[in-house]
Amino acid sequence: SEVKKIAVIAGDGIGPEVVAEAEKVLKRTEELFGYTFETEHALFGGIAIDERGTPLPEDTLEICRSADAVLLGAVGGPKWDNNSKELRPETGLLGIRKALGLFSNLRPAVVFDCLKDASTLKPEVLEGTDLMVVRELTGGIYFGDKLRRQGEHGEEAVDTCVYNVMEVERIVRQAFEIAGKRRGKLASVDKANVLETSRLWREVVNRVAPEYPQVEVEHVLVDNCAMQLLRRPSSFDVIVTENMFGDILSDEAAMLTGSIGMLASASLGEGSYGLYEPVHGSAPDIAGQGLANPIATILSLALMFRMTFGYENAAAAIEAAVAEVLDAGHRTSDIAVDKSKAISTTEMGDLIVAAI
Amino acid sequence: SEVKKIAVIAGDGIGPEVVAEAEKVLKRTEELFGYTFETEHALFGGIAIDERGTPLPEDTLEICRSADAVLLGAVGGPKWDNNSKELRPETGLLGIRKALGLFSNLRPAVVFDCLKDASTLKPEVLEGTDLMVVRELTGGIYFGDKLRRQGEHGEEAVDTCVYNVMEVERIVRQAFEIAGKRRGKLASVDKANVLETSRLWREVVNRVAPEYPQVEVEHVLVDNCAMQLLRRPSSFDVIVTENMFGDILSDEAAMLTGSIGMLASASLGEGSYGLYEPVHGSAPDIAGQGLANPIATILSLALMFRMTFGYENAAAAIEAAVAEVLDAGHRTSDIAVDKSKAISTTEMGDLIVAAI
Ligand SMILES: CC(C)[C@H](C(=O)O)[C@@H](O)C(=O)O
Ligand SMILES: CC(C)[C@H](C(=O)O)[C@@H](O)C(=O)O
Numbered sequence: 001s002e003v004k005k006i007a008v009i010a011g012d013g014i015g016p017e018v019v020a021e022a023e024k025v026l027k028r029t030e031e032l033f034g035y036t037f038e039t040e041h042a043l044f045g046g047i048a049i050d051e052r053g054t055p056l057p058e059d060t061l062e063i064c065r066s067a068d069a070v071l072l073g074a075v076g077g078p079k080w081d082n083n084s085k086e087l088r089p090e091t092g093l094l095g096i097r098k099a100l101g102l103f104s105n106l107r108p109a110v111v112f113d114c115l116k117d118a119s120t121l122k123p124e125v126l127e128g129t130d131l132m133v134v135r136e137l138t139g140g141i142y143f144g145d146k147l148r149r150q151g152e153h154g155e156e157a158v159d160t161c162v163y164n165v166m167e168v169e170r171i172v173r174q175a176f177e178i179a180g181k182r183r184g185k186l187a188s189v190d191k192a193n194v195l196e197t198s199r200l201w202r203e204v205v206n207r208v209a210p211e212y213p214q215v216e217v218e219h220v221l222v223d224n225c226a227m228q229l230l231r232r233p234s235s236f237d238v239i240v241t242e243n244m245f246g247d248i249l250s251d252e253a254a255m256l257t258g259s260i261g262m263l264a265s266a267s268l269g270e271g272s273y274g275l276y277e278p279v280h281g282s283a284p285d286i287a288g289q290g291l292a293n294p295i296a297t298i299l300s301l302a303l304m305f306r307m308t309f310g311y312e313n314a315a316a317a318i319e320a321a322v323a324e325v326l327d328a329g330h331r332t333s334d335i336a337v338d339k340s341k342a343i344s345t346t347e348m349g350d351l352i353v354a355a356i
Numbered sequence: 357s358e359v360k361k362i363a364v365i366a367g368d369g370i371g372p373e374v375v376a377e378a379e380k381v382l383k384r385t386e387e388l389f390g391y392t393f394e395t396e397h398a399l400f401g402g403i404a405i406d407e408r409g410t411p412l413p414e415d416t417l418e419i420c421r422s423a424d425a426v427l428l429g430a431v432g433g434p435k436w437d438n439n440s441k442e443l444r445p446e447t448g449l450l451g452i453r454k455a456l457g458l459f460s461n462l463r464p465a466v467v468f469d470c471l472k473d474a475s476t477l478k479p480e481v482l483e484g485t486d487l488m489v490v491r492e493l494t495g496g497i498y499f500g501d502k503l504r505r506q507g508e509h510g511e512e513a514v515d516t517c518v519y520n521v522m523e524v525e526r527i528v529r530q531a532f533e534i535a536g537k538r539r540g541k542l543a544s545v546d547k548a549n550v551l552e553t554s555r556l557w558r559e560v561v562n563r564v565a566p567e568y569p570q571v572e573v574e575h576v577l578v579d580n581c582a583m584q585l586l587r588r589p590s591s592f593d594v595i596v597t598e599n600m601f602g603d604i605l606s607d608e609a610a611m612l613t614g615s616i617g618m619l620a621s622a623s624l625g626e627g628s629y630g631l632y633e634p635v636h637g638s639a640p641d642i643a644g645q646g647l648a649n650p651i652a653t654i655l656s657l658a659l660m661f662r663m664t665f666g667y668e669n670a671a672a673a674i675e676a677a678v679a680e681v682l683d684a685g686h687r688t689s690d691i692a693v694d695k696s697k698a699i700s701t702t703e704m705g706d707l708i709v710a711a712i
Contacts, residue, residue: 090549120586125476141497141517146552154521157556161497161517165510191600193446196502200513226582226604227611230476244547248582248604255583 003036004309007067009060012046012089013282014292014345015073021294021349022071022301028353029305029314040067044096045075045089046282055092061099069308070100070275071301074282097137102267102275103167104174105135105246106303109253112262114326115335119258121233126257128234132182133253134175135246137267139167140197142243163197163242168204174268175240176212185237186217189225189245201242222249229253254279261334264299272308276300290344293332295322298352321355359392360665363423365416368402368445369638370648370701371429377650377705378427378657384709385661385670396423400452401431401445402638411448417455425664426456426631427657430638453493458623458631459523460530461491461602462659465609468618470682471691475614477589482613484590488538489609490531491602493623495523496553498599519553519598524560530624531596532568541593542573545581545601557598578605585609610635617649617690620656628664632656646700649688651678654708677711 008023010016026037042060049055055075064070076089085091096102110130111119119126144160172188179186188205190198202219209217220228222245229236229252241249254260263279278296286292299322306315330351333342343351364379366372382393398416405411411431420426432445441447452458466486467475475482500516528544535542544561546554558575565573576584578601585592585608597605610616619635634652642648654674662671686707689698699707 088549094550120477120481122476122478141515142550144514148552148556151520153523155556156518156520157552158500159497159517159551159553161515162512164507164512167509191603193444194450194498195515196504196513197515200504200511223603223607226608227616230586230608230611244600245604247547247579248601251579252582252586252608255586260583 003038004069005038005040005067006304007064007070008039008041009044009070009072010041011044011073011075011282012077013074013284013287015075015282017287017290017292017345018278018294018297019071019073021345021352022297024349024353025298025301025318025356028356029318032317032356033311033314035311035314044072045092046077046080048092049080049083049087049089055087055089056095056099061096064096064100064275069273069304071297071304072275072277073297074278074280076282077284079284094142096275097267098143100273100275101138101269103136103138104171104268105137105250106178106266106268107133107135107250107254107263107279108265109133109250109257109263110259111257112259112326114331115259115262117258118335119256121230121256121258126233129257131233131236131253132178132238133246133250134171134178134238134240135250136167136171136242137246138243139163140243161195161197161244163200165200165204168201169208172205172208172240175238176208176215179215179238180212183237184215186215187220187225187236187239188217189220189222189239189241189249191222191245192219193221197242225249226252229256261293262295262299264296264303266300266303266307268307272310274304274308276304290346291333292345293334294345294349295332295352298322298349317356318352321352324355325351359394360425361394361396361423362660363420363426364395364397365400365426365428366397367400367429367431367638368433369430369640369643371431371638373643373646373648373701374634374650374653375427375429377701377708378653380705380709381654381657381674381712384712385674388673388712389667389670391667391670400428401448402433402436404448405436405439405443405445411443411445412451412455417452420452420456420631425629425660427653427660428631428633429653430634430636432638433640435640450498452631453623454499456629456631457494457625459492459494460527460624461493461606462534462622462624463489463491463606463610463619463635464621465489465606465613465619466615467613468615468682470687471615471618473614474691475612477586477612477614482589485613487589487592487609488534488594489602489606490527490534490594490596491606492523492527492598493602494599495519496599517551517553517600519556521556521560524557525564528561528564528596531594532564532571535571535594536568539593540571542571543576543581543592543595544573545576545578545595545597545605547578547601548575549577553598581605582608585612618651618655620652620659622656622659622663624663628666630660630664632660646702647689648701649690650701650705651688651708654678654705673712674708677708680711681707
C-alpha cells in the first residue's frame, strides 16, 4: 500500500517513553495490515530549547509539513517555566498549531470502565458520559495582538480576541459533521451576552444549522456550560467552542471522566492532516522510570489511523487491544489500585502489541 | 443607632418573592438589635425594560448611589433574551457594576451539610470544601472595546481585554486580605503562558505578595484550575482571578458544592459599599408559585450586615437561624428529598425570622 509519512515528536518528560510504545504499535500494524509507514523524529519543546535554542526549530516544521500526520508525546516542564516567552515550550505549541494550520482540536472525553471509580464524580452521574469537545485552535485571544502601554492608571496590558466568519464557520461546520456521525447533539458554547466575538459565533452557528437538520443544536453560555458539565455530563454529545473557552472546558470535561491519563486528542487542519497527542502532560516527576502509561498515546495513534489515514480497521483493532489488556486486569501504576502489581510502560506497550 | 439606607432591587422571576423574605428578616433585626434601616425599592432588569424602556433607569442608579448597600433578588428571563443589547437585563447588570464601581465579586462556595448529597461529587471529595472566589468585576474583556469590521475573510468581530496595574492591584490586595482572615491560602488564577494581561496580573501578585507573608500564594493556570476544582476542591481557600475566568470558575465552584441554590454573593466597591445577591438566577419557570428558596437571599443580607455595616452579631444570628431551621428538617421544594413535605417560600422566611 501507499507509504504514509509520520513525523514523530517525542518531546519532554515522559514523552519519549510513551511515544516509543506507540511506535511499537505502529510497527505491528505494518506487519498485520500491510501498511508502510515512514517515521521521522523531530525536536520540539523543552529539548529543542536545550539543544537548538528554540522550542520549534525550522527543520521540525519542515519534517511536520512533509509528513501526512504528526504524533506528539508531551512537551514542557518546570525546567523551562521561567524562561522568557520565546524560550518556552508553550510558545512552540502555539507556533506549531499556527504554522501547520491546525484549527480544530478534538478532545473526546470518555469514561473507561476500569477507571470509573477514579472520577471524583458519582458513578451514577458519570454513567453514559461520552462527549467530544471541538475547540477552535488558531484564533481568538490566543493569537490576537498583545501589548503593554502606559495608561492613566499605570502600566496596562492588552489582549485582543478576534474571530472572522471564515474561522468560525470552518470549525462550526466540522462540529456539525462530527455531531451528525455521533448522537446528533451539538452544544455551541459562547458568551454572547457579553462578547462581540461570541455574537458573531452564534450568528454563524444559526446560519449554518439549517444545513444540518439531523443535528439538534443548543447555545450554552460558557459559565452555564462549566456548571452543566458537572451536573449532567452524560447529556452532552459534541461541544463546539472558541479557543480560550475550549481550553478550560476541555480540561474540565477530561478531568470529570476520571480517565484523563487515558484520553487521546487530535488537532486537525485542512484536508486530512492532523497532529495527535495524549491529553496528559509531560509529567517530569515520573519521567525515565518506566512508570508512564502509554495508552493515551497509543489511542492517539488509533485516532490518527481513523482520521488522517482512514484505516478504520486498524484503529478499531488497536482500541480493542487496549480494552482487552485492561479487561485482563493489567495496569500501569497511575491506574493500578494495587500499585505493587503495576506493570511498566514497556510491559503495557508489549501487551497491547501482542493483543492487536 | 445610625440609619442605614438599603436600596432594594427585587428584579425578575423569583426575585420579588425571595427579596420579600429577606426584608422580613431585616425588619426582625431592627426589633432585636435596635438597628434602623431605610429601604427604597428600585426597578431593574427585565421589569425595568418593560416599565421604563431600559434595564437600568437613571433613578435606580440614584437610589443605589444614595444608599449604603444594595440588596438584589435576581434579574433576567427568556422574555428578554432576544432583545437587542441595550434592552437586555445583562446589560443592566454590567452597567450597574460599572456605574457603582463594584470591582470585586466575592462568591463563597460552601457545602451545606443537608445538601452534601445533592452534589454530583463524591461526599469524600467534597468533605471540608469551603472556598471563596474573588472575581474582578469591572475590567477585562467584559468592558474593553468591541467592534465589527470587514476583514480579508469576511466580517470579523473584536473584543479587547485590558487591565491596568491599579485594577489588578486593588482586587489582588483585597484577596490577600481575605485570605489572611481565612486559612491563609491564595490561588491566583491566570493564563500567563498565553495572555499579556495575565502576565501583568502575575507580576502584580508577585510584587504585592511579600507584604502578606502570612498568606501562601500559588499561581494556577485557568485550565488547570478548572481541573483541580474537580479533583481536590477542599484544598482551595481563596481564588482570585480576572473577570472572565472568574465568571466560569465561580460557577463551576458553586455547582460542585451541590448547594448552588443556597449561596450568597457580594459585589464590593471602594470603602464598605456593596451589592448583595444570591448566586442563583431568576428561575422564571417557578416564579410566583411560592416554590422559591429564600435562603440564599437571606444569607446575602447577612453578608451585607457583616461586610458593609460591620453588624457581625446580627450576621451570625441570621446564619445560625438558617442553620437551625435546616437542622430541624425544614425544606423548600428545591432542596426537599420528600417534595410532599416541602414548605413554601414564605413559610421558610417565617421560620428563619422566628429562629433569629
Ligand atoms: C500550554 C498551553 C499554551 C495550551 C493551551 O492553552 O492551548 C494547553 O493548555 C493546551 O490545552 O494544549
Ligand atoms: C449575566 C452575565 C452578564 C453575568 C456575568 O457574566 O458577569 C453573570 O453570568 C454573572 O456571573 O453575574
